[in-house]
Amino acid sequence: MVVAWGSVVQTMNAKQHFEKQQDRYREARAALQRMVADIESAFMASLPHRQNILNKTFRHVAIGAVRVDGVLWVTVFFWG
Numbered sequence: 805m806v807v808a809w810g811s812v813v814q815t816m817n818a819k820q821h822f823e824k825q826q827d828r829y830r831e832a833r834a835a836l837q838r839m840v841a842d843i844e845s846a847f848m849a850s851l852p853h854r855q856n857i858l859n860k861t862f863r864h865v866a867i868g869a870v871r872v873d874g875v876l877w878v879t880v881f882f883w884g
Contacts, residue, residue, distance in 0.1 A: 843878055856882050 847853040856862065862882040869878045 839876065843876075847880065853880070856880075 847857060857880075859882070861884060864883050866881040867878065868881075869876060871877075
């Protein structure tokens with residue numbers, strides 16, 4: 805897109821573009837927050853996962869996540 809710097813059209817387009825981007829970021833962030841809450845609930849509902857999460861001897865955690873064919877796979881690895 806070619807526009808003259810400082811033009812009213814450019815300013816309005818940039819503002820509208822920014823607002824649309826902000827809306828997309830807010831929607832994505834909200835979806836991510838729901839997803840994280842759902843994952844946390846699932847792990848806490850599983851006795852073995854809950855025991856590991858609450859085990860005070862674990863000082864480190866590695867979390868991996870990947871989406872394959874629309875399915876989100878999450879793994880959590882705990883160690884001393």
